Amino acid sequence: MVRVEDHISVPRSDAANNLNWALIAHAKADQVHNRIPQGWILDEEILANQANDITHVPDTCGLLSKREIIITSSEAKELADQLAAKVYTSYEVTLAFCKRAAIAHQLTGCLSEIFFDKALEAAKGIDEQYVQTGKPLGPLHGLPVSLKDHHRVEGTAAAIGYASLAFQETKAGHESEMTKIMRHLGAVLYCKTSVPVGMMSGETYNHITGYTPNPFNRSLSSGGSSGGEGALLAMRGSPLGVGSDIGGSLRIPASFCGLYTLKPSFGRFPAYGGVESFPGQEALRNVNGPMSHSLAAIEMWSKAVIDTEPWREADPDCLPIPWREVKLPQKLCFGFVRDDGVLRPSPSVSRALKLVIEALEAAGHTVVQVDLPGRYNINLYKGDLYLRQGAKVIRENLEVAGEPWPRGYDHLELISAPDEPPARVSDLWQACMIRTRFAHQVGKLWSATKDITGTGREIDALITPCTAWPACKRYEFGHDDYLSVWSQLDYCATVIPVTKVDQQLDAVQDIVTLNEVEASVWQDYRVEDYANAPVAVQLVARRLHEEHLLAVTKVCDEALRKVA
Known part of the structure; x- marks a missing residue:
């Protein structure tokens, strides 16, 4: 049972003055917990005695059969093929993932909505129809798919972390277009995942579900704002999830x-009908995208969604670009960014970059260093692009139920204060003009790389850190410049897991810090704090080049696996 005290980030004396929001948060947490069947509840001893790494718990807790462990350990593309080949039924696959998701939620608070009963009913119907017709329902036939909380699903709320929205259920006929497309493709929807308040944090915590930790190391963050998806997938409680990204989410x-x-460019995948952090804001657009354990699953989902031609009816902002098959040259050239000139990455992230570069060179490809003009200073203008007015929207939603600002939202609370003047339209215009000017500079630089690649072409992709850390410690996320710049430029990007933190290799060496930001980070760095944390890199390609980027990412991934 989740206690209301677990969700309150202000002193109890202050919380007592806002019983409305606290009672709502408590009631919603109870509702979600009570939708887990009694036979799937973990023993108190298991809940109380956990090491930092809890990824093994589903396999060892005794609630899953051997067959269910095999099913939930399988990759999404493999499962989709096996479902189509009738190796498994949708019902048994859905049941296995419902059980594993229930375990994951009890350990991490990763679920915002549970509708296992409806999912099992839908899976049973899919199996019956398959017997009758002999035709798979679609490319995701019978596959369980989890959704980030902002997707509207009939009969569930899309609260995006606000207590005031926790019981406002989506009515029939008002589901998000992505939800409808998932059903059309044959997917079985069974849960929605937790997000930070207003989906405006690089960590996931709110007053309803509490803090969603990293299953590989519970003292670290699962990230945000699609952090519930991240934790659920890390626990193998989902084979494939749909999240969103406006600055790295x-x-x-x-x-x-x-x-x-x-992370696609805006207009490739439909976003219409989902709950937005700041409805109507168009300077920096939110995009939907897939998350999974394999690149094959990412490509499967992407092609399936685009093949529905969402520009025709689902979303008026979708661009009429059908799926494009890509044939790559034998030799590629990758650019790489070592750091952003403000905060150099930690030893484990630098090591991951080195591993990727060495793997690509061993496979016969070329890697060259690329520096952006002005580095990542474009991020200085993101406040005017969307944060200033967005913060006021968060304040308005919190005030509905008297809900306090969450811990770590100090900067948003400050710029949204009643005495702070609202953002002016002219400020937005100015920020957009600066952004467009910067995009023009980056485009010219990207084209100019053809002079240094040795292939006669510009770089095929740019390799960068994702963040300066493998994962941040709780409530310490900051400096998202490696990520948010590509959202502002609307370039597409992928993430590849590379390695894990190594206690010997990643211990900090003597370092001369370049600025106050680095000094504040490095003085507190201890490699043991990041034990077992995954380490990844980001690959970036030009705007609307998703198929090309996926193909190039596959080359990089295969090169890494050969030397692993």
Whole structure:
């Protein structure tokens, strides 16, 4: 049972003055917990005696059969093929993932909504229809798929972390277009996953589900804002999840939790009908994307969604670009960014970059260093692009139920204060103009790389850190410049897991810090704090080059696996 005290980040004396929000949060947490069948509840001893790494618990707790462990350990593409080949039924696969998701939630608080009963009913119907017709329902036939909380699903709330929205259920006919597309492709929807308040943090915590930790090391973050997806997938409680990204919200949890993801450019995948952090804001657009344990699953999902031609009816902002098959040259050239000139990455992240570069060179490809003009200073303008007015929207939603600001939201609370003037339209115009000017500079630089690649072409992709850390310690996320710059430029990006933190190799050496930001980070760095954390890199390609980027990412992934 989750206690209301676990969700309150202010002193009890202050919380007593806001019983409305606290009671709502407590009631919602109870509702989610009570939708777990009694036979799937973990023993108190298991809950109380956990090491930092809890990824093994589902396999050892005794609630899953051997067959269910095999099913939930399988990759999404493999499962989709086996479901189509009738190796498994959708019902048994869905049941296995429902059970594993229930275990994951009890350990991490990763679920915002549970509807296992409806999922099992839907899976049974899919199996019956398959027997009758002999035709798979679609490319995701019978495959369980989890959704980030902002996707509207009939009969569930899409609270995006606010107590005031915790019981506002989506009515029939009002589901998100992505939800509808998942059903159309044959997927079985069974749960939604937790997010930070307003989906505006690189960590996942709110007053309903509490803090969602990293299953590989519970003292670290699972990331945000798709952190519930990250934790659920890390626990193998889902084979494939759908999250979103406006400044790193897919890539942060994927990198922290050892997963693959694709952040598309705006307009490739439908977003219409989902709950937005700041409805109507168009300067920096939110994009939906997949998260999974394999790159094959990311490509499967991406092609399946685009093949529905979502630009026709699902989303008026989707671009009419069908799926494009890509044939790569035998030799590729990758650019890489060692650091952003402000905060150099930790030893484990630098080592991951080195491993990727060495693997690509061993496979016969070329890697060259690339520096961006002005580095990542474009991020100085993201406040005017969306944060200033967005913070006021968060304040308004919190005030509905008298909910306090969550821990770690100090900067948003400050810029949203009633005496702070609202963002002006002219400020937004100015920020957009600066962003466009920077995009023009980056485009010219990207084209100019053809002079140094040795292939006669510009770089095929750019390799960068995801963040300066493998995963941040709780409530310590900051400096998202490696990620958010590509959202502002609308370039597409993938994440590849590379390695894990090594206690010997990643111990900090003597370092001369370049600025106050580095000094504040490095003075507290201890490699043992990051034990067992996955380490990833980001690959970036030009705007709307998703198929090319996935193909190039596959080359990189295969090169890494050959030397692993």
